[in-house]
Amino acid sequence: MKKLDTGLSSVEGFSFSAVQAGIRYENRLDFSLIYSSKPCNASGMFTTNRVFAAPVKICKERIGNAIHGILVNSTNANACTGENGVRTAEMLLSEAENLTKSPAASFLNASTGIIGRQLPGEKMKHALPDLVKGLSAANGDIIPRAIMTTDTKPKSAAFSFTTSKGEFAVAGTAKGSGMIAPNMATLLTFVITSAPVAKKNLDEIFRRVVEKTYNAITIDGDMSTNDTAIVLSPQSGENLSSAEDLAAFEEALNAVCTDLSYQLVRDAEGGTKCVTVKVHGAKSASDAKLCAKSISQSLLVKTAFFGNDPNWGRIACAAGYSGADFKMEEIDVSIEGIALLEAGQPFETDIKTLEAVMKRPEYTIDVTIGKGGHSFTFLTSDISYDYVKINAEYST
Amino acid sequence: MKKLDTGLSSVEGFSFSAVQAGIRYENRLDFSLIYSSKPCNASGMFTTNRVFAAPVKICKERIGNAIHGILVNSTNANACTGENGVRTAEMLLSEAENLTKSPAASFLNASTGIIGRQLPGEKMKHALPDLVKGLSAANGDIIPRAIMTTDTKPKSAAFSFTTSKGEFAVAGTAKGSGMIAPNMATLLTFVITSAPVAKKNLDEIFRRVVEKTYNAITIDGDMSTNDTAIVLSPQSGENLSSAEDLAAFEEALNAVCTDLSYQLVRDAEGGTKCVTVKVHGAKSASDAKLCAKSISQSLLVKTAFFGNDPNWGRIACAAGYSGADFKMEEIDVSIEGIALLEAGQPFETDIKTLEAVMKRPEYTIDVTIGKGGHSFTFLTSDISYDYVKINAEYST
Numbered sequence: 001m002k003k004l005d006t007g008l009s010s011v012e013g014f015s016f017s018a019v020q021a022g023i024r025y026e027n028r029l030d031f032s033l034i035y036s037s038k039p040c041n042a043s044g045m046f047t048t049n050r051v052f053a054a055p056v057k058i059c060k061e062r063i064g065n066a067i068h069g070i071l072v073n074s075t076n077a078n079a080c081t082g083e084n085g086v087r088t089a090e091m092l093l094s095e096a097e098n099l100t101k102s103p104a105a106s107f108l109n110a111s112t113g114i115i116g117r118q119l120p121g122e123k124m125k126h127a128l129p130d131l132v133k134g135l136s137a138a139n140g141d142i143i144p145r146a147i148m149t150t151d152t153k154p155k156s157a158a159f160s161f162t163t164s165k166g167e168f169a170v171a172g173t174a175k176g177s178g179m180i181a182p183n184m185a186t187l188l189t190f191v192i193t194s195a196p197v198a199k200k201n202l203d204e205i206f207r208r209v210v211e212k213t214y215n216a217i218t219i220d221g222d223m224s225t226n227d228t229a230i231v232l233s234p235q236s237g238e239n240l241s242s243a244e245d246l247a248a249f250e251e252a253l254n255a256v257c258t259d260l261s262y263q264l265v266r267d268a269e270g271g272t273k274c275v276t277v278k279v280h281g282a283k284s285a286s287d288a289k290l291c292a293k294s295i296s297q298s299l300l301v302k303t304a305f306f307g308n309d310p311n312w313g314r315i316a317c318a319a320g321y322s323g324a325d326f327k328m329e330e331i332d333v334s335i336e337g338i339a340l341l342e343a344g345q346p347f348e349t350d351i352k353t354l355e356a357v358m359k360r361p362e363y364t365i366d367v368t369i370g371k372g373g374h375s376f377t378f379l380t381s382d383i384s385y386d387y388v389k390i391n392a393e394y395s396t
Numbered sequence: 397m398k399k400l401d402t403g404l405s406s407v408e409g410f411s412f413s414a415v416q417a418g419i420r421y422e423n424r425l426d427f428s429l430i431y432s433s434k435p436c437n438a439s440g441m442f443t444t445n446r447v448f449a450a451p452v453k454i455c456k457e458r459i460g461n462a463i464h465g466i467l468v469n470s471t472n473a474n475a476c477t478g479e480n481g482v483r484t485a486e487m488l489l490s491e492a493e494n495l496t497k498s499p500a501a502s503f504l505n506a507s508t509g510i511i512g513r514q515l516p517g518e519k520m521k522h523a524l525p526d527l528v529k530g531l532s533a534a535n536g537d538i539i540p541r542a543i544m545t546t547d548t549k550p551k552s553a554a555f556s557f558t559t560s561k562g563e564f565a566v567a568g569t570a571k572g573s574g575m576i577a578p579n580m581a582t583l584l585t586f587v588i589t590s591a592p593v594a595k596k597n598l599d600e601i602f603r604r605v606v607e608k609t610y611n612a613i614t615i616d617g618d619m620s621t622n623d624t625a626i627v628l629s630p631q632s633g634e635n636l637s638s639a640e641d642l643a644a645f646e647e648a649l650n651a652v653c654t655d656l657s658y659q660l661v662r663d664a665e666g667g668t669k670c671v672t673v674k675v676h677g678a679k680s681a682s683d684a685k686l687c688a689k690s691i692s693q694s695l696l697v698k699t700a701f702f703g704n705d706p707n708w709g710r711i712a713c714a715a716g717y718s719g720a721d722f723k724m725e726e727i728d729v730s731i732e733g734i735a736l737l738e739a740g741q742p743f744e745t746d747i748k749t750l751e752a753v754m755k756r757p758e759y760t761i762d763v764t765i766g767k768g769g770h771s772f773t774f775l776t777s778d779i780s781y782d783y784v785k786i787n788a789e790y791s792t
Contacts, residue, residue, distance in 0.1 A: 051716030051724040051740070080712060082725070082741045115709025116742040223717040225709075299695065303784050313511025313621075316476060320447030321619040328447040329478070344447070345478045346512040385781050388699050 001161045001252050008140030010158035010169040011192045013038055013234055017134035018146035021127035023120060024075035024113060031127055032072045032146035034190055035100060035135050039066035040232040041199040042108065043206040045214075047227035053079035054086040055109035058093070059228060064199075067232060068102040070190055073124070074147050074175070075113040079225040088121040095125055099132040110188050110228045112149050112175060144173040147188055151175050153267050157259035161195075161252040163245040165238060168195035170252045172231075174214075176264035189214065189229045191256060195249050196236030205250045206231050213257035216289075217265050217379040218296045265379045266362075270386030273305050276364040277378045279319075281371055287324035288376035291369055294322030296380035305382035310354040312340035319367055326369035334366045397557045397648050404536030406554035406565040407588045409434055409630055413530035414542035417523035419516060420471035420509060425542035427520060428468045429527050430586055431496060435462035436628040437595040438504065439602040441610075443623035449475035450482040451505035454489070455624060460595075463628060464498040466586055469520070470543050470571070471509040475621040484517040491521055495528040506584050506624045508545050508571060540569040543584055547571050549663050553655035557591075557648040559641040561634060564591035566648045568627075570610075572660035583660075585610065585625045587652060591645050592632030601646045602627050609653035612685075613661050613775040614692045661775045662758075666782030669701050672760040673774045675715075677767055683720035684772035687765055690718030692776035701778035706750040708736035715763055722765035730762045 004010045018032035044063045046056050055078055071093055078085045093107045111119075144154030158171035172191035197205070210229055231253070240246055265274045277296045282288035295301055298318035304311040312333045319331060333341040336357045338349055357363055400406045414428035440459045442452045451474055467489055474481045489503045507515075540550030554567035568587035593601070606625055627649070636642055661670045673692045678684035691697055694714035700707040708729045715727060729737040732753045734745055753759055 047717075049713060049716035050720075050722060051712045051727065077709075080709060080724075080737065080740055080742060082739075115713065116737070223713070225713050225716065299779075306784065313473075313476060316447045317445060317511065317619070317621050320445035320621065321443075324446075326446060328476070331447065341476065341512070343478075344476055346476060383695075383784060385784050388702065388779060388781050388784055 001159055001248070001255060004158040004160055004169065006140070007156040007158055008143055008171045008173060008192065009138055010140070010160070010171045012169070012194045014192050015135040015137045016139040016143050017131050017136065018142040019127050019131045019134065021073070021124050023073055023124065028075065029142065029146035030074045031124060031131055032143050033069055033096065033131050033135065034143060034192065035069040036232065036234065037068070038234045039068060039106070040234050041197065041202050042067040043199070043202045043231050045207065045210050045229045047224060049223050049225050051080065051225050053077050053111060053226045054081055054089045055111045056226060056228060057086060058089055059108050059110070059230070062105050062108060065105055066103070066235060067108055068106040069096065069100065070108045070110065070230060071096050072110045072147055072188065073119070074149055076111060076117055076119055077113045077115045077226050078111040078119050080116040081118050084118055088119045091121060092124055092128070095128050096132065099128055108230060110226070112147065112188050112226055115225060140171070147173065147175040149175060150269055151267055153263070155260055155263040155267070157256045157263070159252040159255045161248045163195070163240055163248050164242060165240060165245065168193060170195070170249070170256050172256045172260055174260040174264055176267065187224060187227055189260060191231040191253065193231070193233050193249070193253070195233060196239045197233040197246070197249060198239045201246055202231060202233055205246065205253060209250065209254045209257050213254065213261045216377060217261050218293065261379055265381050268381030270384040270389065271381035272361065272384055273382040274362045275305055275380050275382070277380060278364060278366050278375065279369065280366065280375045281368040282374040283325055283370060283372040285374045285376070288374040291319050291322045291324035291367065292376045292378040294318045295365070295367065296378040299383060302380065302383040305358070306384045308355055308358040310335060310340060310351065310358055315365065315367065316341055319369060324369060330370045332368040336363045397555055397651060400554040400556055400565065402536070403552040403554055404539055404567045404569060404588065405534055406536070406556070406567045408565070408590045410588050411531040411533045412535040412539050413527050413532065414538040415523050415527045415530065417469070417520050419469055419520065424471065425538065426470045427523055427527055428539050428542035429465055429492065429531065430539060430588065431465040431531050432628060432630065433464070434630045435464060435502070436630050437593065437598050438463040439595070439598045439627050441603065441606050441625045443620060445619050445621050447476065447621050449473050449507055449622045450477055450485045451507045452622060452624060453482060454485055455504050455506070455626070458501050458504060461501055462499070462631060463504055464502040465492065465496065466504045466506065466626060467492050468506045468543055468584065469515070470545055472507060472513055472515055473509045473511045473622050474507040474515050476512040477514050480514060484515045487517060488520055488524070491524050492528065495524055504626060506622070508543065508584050508622055511621060536567070543569065543571040545571060546665055547663055549659070551656055551659040551663070553652045553659070555648045555651045557644045559591070559636055559644050560638060561636060561641065564589060566591070566645070566652050568652045568656055570656040570660055572663065583620060583623055585656060587627040587649065589627070589629050589645070589649070591629060592635045593629040593642070593645060594635045597642055598627060598629055601642065601649060605646065605650045605653050609650065609657045612773060613657050614689065657775055661777050664777030666780040666785065667777035668757065668780055669778040670758045671701055671776050671778070673776060674760060674762050674771065675765065676762065676771045677764040678770040678772070679721055679766060679768040681770045681772070684770040687715050687718045687720040687763065688772045688774040690714045691761070691763065692774040695779060698776065698779040701754070702780045704751055704754040706731060706736060706747065706754055711761065711763065712737055715765060720765060726766045728764040732759045
């Protein structure tokens with residue numbers, strides 16, 4: 001496996017385009033297309049929010065089809081827009097399918113941005129011919145830029161890997177920033193590969209990878225109406241089929257999604273830290289995840305991270321209310337290997353050393369809650385003044 | 397039922413005292429005692445955190461005893477202090493029981509403050525004679541002041557009520573500020589009454605009242621290691637027994653706890669708003685509570701409150717991921733009676749009017765999620781720059 005610095009363009013068979021359609025703002029890339037002339041198998045994981053956007057509804061209906069493209073817009077979520085929102089999205093997809101001479105219902109759709117406003121359908125329809133004309137295999141870097149909302153940096157990652165059937169690439173892009181919570185398919189992320197993988201294998205592998213990556217990061221604990229994770233793999237009579245080949249694909253897919261997860265947390269809204277929270281010694285896998293998630297989501301823990309405050313009491317406290325089964329006499333907490341709490345009681349540590357560690361932009365917290373065999377790792381950000389500022393003023 | 401402005405001193409049979417014991421800071425009231433020469437029935441609700449403080453352990457063991465006092469300290473939580481922490485607390489309780497000539501194990505205990513430091517037992521022991529000497533029935537107002545941590549205002553409430561056995565009073569005090577979350581017995585709250593109520597009735601009534609008051613408010617969603625709610629009622633052969641008398645007591649107890657709940661949310665750490673979130677039309681009581689809690693705890697909703705931003709999308713979104721069963725086509729959201737979302741779609745509203753409403757320090761959000769018969773009301777605060785500031789810098 002090898003890391004590539006050529007982003008989405010690393011993957012043969014796909015082309016990319018984005019335009020300024022003026023959806024909510026002028027002079028902003030807001031409408032983009034990922035296209036494959038070959039039909040693809042698609043797997044997707046979507047928000048489990050009962051209030052979900054029109055594109056989520058459409059994707060769920062189409063995810064079993066042979067897919068040729070993903071049409072994406074930023075600045076408007078097309079959520080809480082009722083039947084009208086679904087009709088507008090379907091009209092745009094149908095136009096895009098026609099312009100690329102693709103079969104009906106072969107395009108997926110994703111939107112991000114403000115909730116509760118109808119898409120400007122006619123304006124977007126008029127932008128489609130230019131969008132399709134712009135498609136180019138070399139244009140991979142435009143997609144990460146066009147899908148950003150409050151992200152400060154475009155995000156992409158690519159890896160190549162070797163199988164018995166030759167060398168392939170996997171590449172992905174994501175947009176996140178706020179609202180990234182576990183138990184959902186993160187905000188928007190699109191992964192493409194040149195490796196042909198059967199739909200059934202693709203589904204299984206993608207679910208496993210998302211569970212350990214996008215579903216193991218948290219910024220503010222909210223879950224959006226639009227969360228969408230999609231992977232596309234070209235249909236072929238020559239699918240990867242041996243366990244070794246599928247494992248090589250899974251490893252590369254995991255590397256792409258892990259890399260994007262770090263980028264998402266590093267670019268958290270108003271965030272100044274990227275903290276890895278590792279829970280060990282849990283009695284079950286679900287206890288390990290519950291505990292890691294509870295610590296990672298605690299507002300008191302996250303504000304302490306922001307303040308460079310080694311307040312292990314808040315970490316122990318969040319572990320204690322997580323629902324994970326453990327005895328308080330068995331909990332150990334350490335930061336970058338420096339013990340803070342051992343067997344439920346404070347460990348005398350030099351506060352100056354600790355504070356110096358906590359001033360780093362990235363560090364790891366280890367929490368052991370017993371002698372069980374289960375671990376789980378979460379990534380989290382801090383909560384800063386700027387987080388409050390960005391989110392107090394978002395829609396107005 | 398009548399509201400009284402005489403605080404804890406409204407309740408005959410109890411006396412109060414507080415001193416500056418220098419537990420963590422000098423010149424600060426930090427050690428206090430609520431005392432009854434008559435034995436009392438006590439009911440308590442305590443944190444369900446697996447990491448719980450020494451006083452919680454002691455209270456749970458003693459709550460069935462005939463109780464004469466509650467010994468409380470602020471500035472040190474006596475949590476994550478192991479066996480040593482329990483021994484120190486038991487020593488102090490035993491000394492206080494001796495000084496007041498009360499039976500062994502007749503005093504309850506509560507602590508609040510920093511986690512993970514041993515109490516200065518000898519220093520506190522030396523403060524006990526003065527603490528006991530200071531006991532006075534007129535001294536009720538000193539308790540709310542002595543139990544504060546980051547609270548900016550002392551909190552108490554008192555009501556009188558009439559029964560077939562005469563007139564009685566109920567009064568309470570609470571300290572909160574941050575970390576107040578549902579599904580626990582809030583931070584520290586002590587309620588006393590002159591009405592004699594059998595232990596079994598007291599338990600049932602207190603549980604019902606706490607569920608609707610302290611368990612229906614949220615500030616940052618964390619749950620502390622020390623949360624303790626206690627009510628004391630004098631033992632007597634003449635307990636309130638008729639349904640009407642018990643209902644009158646429950647009404648007054650509910651009034652005290654509701655009043656204190658409002659005071660807690662109004663004094664939320666860094667909070668500038670007190671928002672009532674009412675969920676209607678739920679299919680079950682638990683759905684109504686889940687939904688109200690999810691909206692009230694959402695960091696995005698709370699930062700929007702701070703920014704006076706009528707971002708109903710975030711409210712609908714938090715309802716959607718709450719776990720409550722509803723269809724997005726059935727959700728209505730309004731603020732102070734102004735419709736924002738009807739049947740899952742935006743309702744055209746004058747933004748200026750809305751923003752004016754949201755600038756008020758207190759308002760109500762109504763969320764209807766169907767045609768079911770269940771409702772639940774939560775109280776919540778906003779999350780401000782100051783919340784982050786207070787909590788980034790607490791322990792250092």
